[in-house]
Amino acid sequence: MQVPAQFEYQRATSVEHAIALLTRYGPESRVVAGGHSLIPMMKLRLAQPEMLIDINDLTELAAIRVEGVDARAPGVTGGGELRLGALLRHAELLAAAEVGELCPMLHDAERVIADPVVRNRGTIGGSVCQADPSEDLSGAFSALRAVAVIQGGESARTVPVREFFTGPYQTVVGPAELLVELRIPLRPGGSSAYVKVNRRSGDWAVAAAAAALWLDGDDTVTEVGIGLTAVGARGFVAEEAEDFLRGLPATEENVVAAGRIAAQHCNPSADQRGPVDYKRHLAGELTSRALRRAAARAREVTWRSPSP
Amino acid sequence: MEITVTVNGQEHTCEIEPRLLLVHLLRDELGLTGTHWGCDTSNCGACTVWMDQVPVKSCTVLAAMADGRHVRTVEGLEGPAGLDPLQLSFMSCHGLQCGFCTPGMLLTARWLLDHNPDPSDREIREAISGQTCRCTGYENIVAAIRHAAQQAQQ
Numbered sequence: 001m002q003v004p005a006q007f008e009y010q011r012a013t014s015v016e017h018a019i020a021l022l023t024r025y026g027p028e029s030r031v032v033a034g035g036h037s038l039i040p041m042m043k044l045r046l047a048q049p050e051m052l053i054d055i056n057d058l059t060e061l062a063a064i065r066v067e068g069v070d071a072r073a074p075g076v077t078g079g080g081e082l083r084l085g086a087l088l089r090h091a092e093l094l095a096a097a098e099v100g101e102l103c104p105m106l107h108d109a110e111r112v113i114a115d116p117v118v119r120n121r122g123t124i125g126g127s128v129c130q131a132d133p134s135e136d137l138s139g140a141f142s143a144l145r146a147v148a149v150i151q152g153g154e155s156a157r158t159v160p161v162r163e164f165f166t167g168p169y170q171t172v173v174g175p176a177e178l179l180v181e182l183r184i185p186l187r188p189g190g191s192s193a194y195v196k197v198n199r200r201s202g203d204w205a206v207a208a209a210a211a212a213l214w215l216d217g218d219d220t221v222t223e224v225g226i227g228l229t230a231v232g233a234r235g236f237v238a239e240e241a242e243d244f245l246r247g248l249p250a251t252e253e254n255v256v257a258a259g260r261i262a263a264q265h266c267n268p269s270a271d272q273r274g275p276v277d278y279k280r281h282l283a284g285e286l287t288s289r290a291l292r293r294a295a296a297r298a299r300e301v302t303w304r305s306p307s308p
Numbered sequence: 309m310e311i312t313v314t315v316n317g318q319e320h321t322c323e324i325e326p327r328l329l330l331v332h333l334l335r336d337e338l339g340l341t342g343t344h345w346g347c348d349t350s351n352c353g354a355c356t357v358w359m360d361q362v363p364v365k366s367c368t369v370l371a372a373m374a375d376g377r378h379v380r381t382v383e384g385l386e387g388p389a390g391l392d393p394l395q396l397s398f399m400s401c402h403g404l405q406c407g408f409c410t411p412g413m414l415l416t417a418r419w420l421l422d423h424n425p426d427p428s429d430r431e432i433r434e435a436i437s438g439q440t441c442r443c444t445g446y447e448n449i450v451a452a453i454r455h456a457a458q459q460a461q462q
Contacts (some may be wrong), residue, residue, distance in 0.1 A: 001332075002348045009309065009326035009372045032370075039368050040349055042327075052326065054373060091362075115438025117416060118350055120362045121369070201437055202351075 004042035011054045015178060018055050019153050023176040025051040031178060032056075033087055034122040036114070037130040061087035061125070061180055064096050068186070082184040086125025091116065093124055103144060103184060104297060105192035105210050105290075109136045112194075115202040125179045128161070133168050134204040139227030139236040140194055141182060143210035149181040156180070162235045189222070190214035191297035195290045196229070197282055199273060205230040206273045207282035209238075209262070211290035213250065215298045221245050226258070226291070231283045232267035238287060240265045250295040259288030311375035315340065316384030326372050331355040333371035334381060342382040342411050346440075353439035356412035357381050363419050365438070382411035385418060394418055394456040403452030405443035412439050417453045426457055 012018035022029055030049035032038050033056060041047040055061070068080030082102050084093065093099055094110040113119060113127075113136050127137045128148070141161040148159045150173055161182070164171055173179055196208035210227035224245050226238040241262040248254045263284030270276050312321045315338060322337050334340045334357065343366060346354030350368040357366045358380035359373075385392040394417055397403065404410045413436060420427055420435040427435070432453045433446070441449060 003329070004327045007326055009370070011375075032373075035370065035373070036350060036368055039329075039370070043348065052370075054370075056373060114350075115353070116435055117353060117356055117363045117365055117438040121364045 002043035004039070005045055005048045007042075007049055008051045009054065010051065011057055013057060015058060015061070015151055015180060018053055018058065018178055019151060019176060021051070021053045022178070023153055025053075027175040029053055029175075031129075033126045034089065035126075036118055036122040037126060037132065055087065055178070058087060061085040062089070062092065064088065064092075064099065066098055066102065066186075079188075080186040082186055084124060084182045084184070086123065086129075086179045086181060088124050090114070090119035090122050090124065090127075094119065102186055103192055103212075105140055105143065105194040105212060105294070106137075108194035109140045109196070109208075109210070112136065112196045112198065112202075112208075118202075124182065128164070128182070129171055129173060129179055131165050131167075131169050131171050132204075133232070134230040136194070136196065136205060136208060136229055138165060139208060139229040139233075140210045141184070141227075142236040143212045143225035143227030144184045144192065145212075145225050147183045147185075148179055149183060150174075150177050151180045152177045158183075162237055165235060187214060187223075189216065189298065189301070191294050191301050192225075193290045193293035193297060195286045195293065197286065204273070207231050207268070207279050207286055209283065209286035209290040211287065211294040213245075213291065213294050213298060215250060215295065219249050219251075219295075219299070221248055221250050221254075221295075224291075226262060226287060228262060228266055228283055228287070230268070230273075231279050232269060233262075233265070233283075234267075238262035238265060238283075241287060245291070250291070252292075255288050255291045255295070258291055259284040259286075262287040309372060311372060313371070313374045313377065313379055315379045316381060322371075324371050326370065328371040330357070330359075330366035330369040330371045330374050330379070333374070334366065334379070340381050340383050344408055344411055346408065351438075351440065352409070353412040353416065353436075354409050356415050356439065358415060358419065363416050380415070382414055385414060392418065393459055394421065394453070397452040397456035397459065398449075401448050401452035401455050403445065403449045405445050409439055409441045409443075413441070413449055417456070420453070421457055421460065425460060427453070429454065 029051035065083040100107040192212035208229035212225040241258040268279035344354035346352040
């Protein structure tokens with residue numbers, strides 16, 4: 001029987017209360033939400049917090065808000081923001097039609113995260129705070145250039161998700177801080193896709209790629225974000241491939257070349273999911289596939305900026 | 309710590325250690341052994357129960373997290389009129405062999421049919437993709453769930 005080591009347990013009644021508890025109990029305390037990363041680690045004694053602070057009652061952290069745009073109105077100009085509460089369950093993100101319309105990559109990713117029952121419980125904030133190198137949303141939010149809102153005792157701060165991860169299982173969230181929201185900037189004329197290869201349904205990725213891109217009327221890539229999962233990419237991002245593709249037409253040749261560049265610059269390690277060569281090959285191929293799918297979707301979107 | 313959990317409509321107050329998992333509360337403290345304890349890693353789904361109307365894997369939920377909440381186990385499927393129609397379909401379609409995965413299958417399938425009364429086979433397979441059957445009985449499990457859906461439509 002796998003049983004966690006002993007700990008104390010408290011339920012937070014508000015964000016302020018959660019932070020007060022974190023402040024009082026210090027680095028030996030841990031926040032638990034869905035618990036589907038932390039509790040298995042506690043059962044294996046890889047994590048042994050002395051105080052567990054349960055934030056499941058903080059439903060104010062489970063909102064989905066679209067700010068500044070009406071996604072359903074064609075021809076809308078300007079930008080906006082998709083704001084996702086950290087306590088959103090994976091299943092809730094997958095069920096939200098507006099998320100699928102504005103950021104289809106998030107629905108692509110959610111469909112292949114674990115299984116439906118696990119998705120009922122696991123949260124998006126928990127996933128990114130776990131910072132597992134094989135976790136799917138880290139690459140997705142990085143590709144989307146999302147911004148993390150981190151609440152501390154005095155005030156909140158914002159950190160680009162690309163600067164959020166400091167290493168495997170490590171983030172910039174301090175011991176008395178709480179990730180409360182992820183904000184995704186929205187601009188017209190773009191779309192996104194997430195493509196993953198895993199050995200079994202619901203398993204962690206062997207490799208996966210996330211692509212968000214924006215096209216102008218001539219099919220030129222005006223901006224692009226490429227995220228990579230499980231292949232040792234710095235900050236989960238393929239920056240060299242982004243730099244290559246920005247300003248070029250979204251042709252098959254360029255999409256394939258961007259994949260090749262992404263493969264060159266990632267740093268996978270061999271494990272039970274496959275050798276380095278195979279993972280590097282996947283990184284390139286999946287980057288190209290994600291870019292291709294995102295470009296096809298971007299050509300279809302009704303939410304476009306009008307021609308100048 | 310003291311918790312109060314409503315299981316299948318009945319309130320239970322228990323003194324527990326915070327590290328007790330919900331599956332062990334149900335089986336060892338409350339004697340509800342219909343919930344099976346399988347892989348212990350939230351992969352197999354044998355321990356699936358409903359918490360506040362949503363299927364969850366009870367090996368990865370602390371009993372403390374269920375304090376003040378409503379839990380439904382396989383024992384709670386049977387109503388005043390007898391077994392749930394889904395249970396009857398599992399019987400008539402041979403949707404089980406050893407029966408170890410059955411409680412989790414039933415609770416996940418009940419939730420599916422409550423939210424999607426006429427699912428396609430693909431939707432059924434997706435819904436039970438977090439439940440492992442090692443008797444390789446998926447064909448009959450899918451047939452049983454489809455049968456229950458068809459019975460309810462009539």
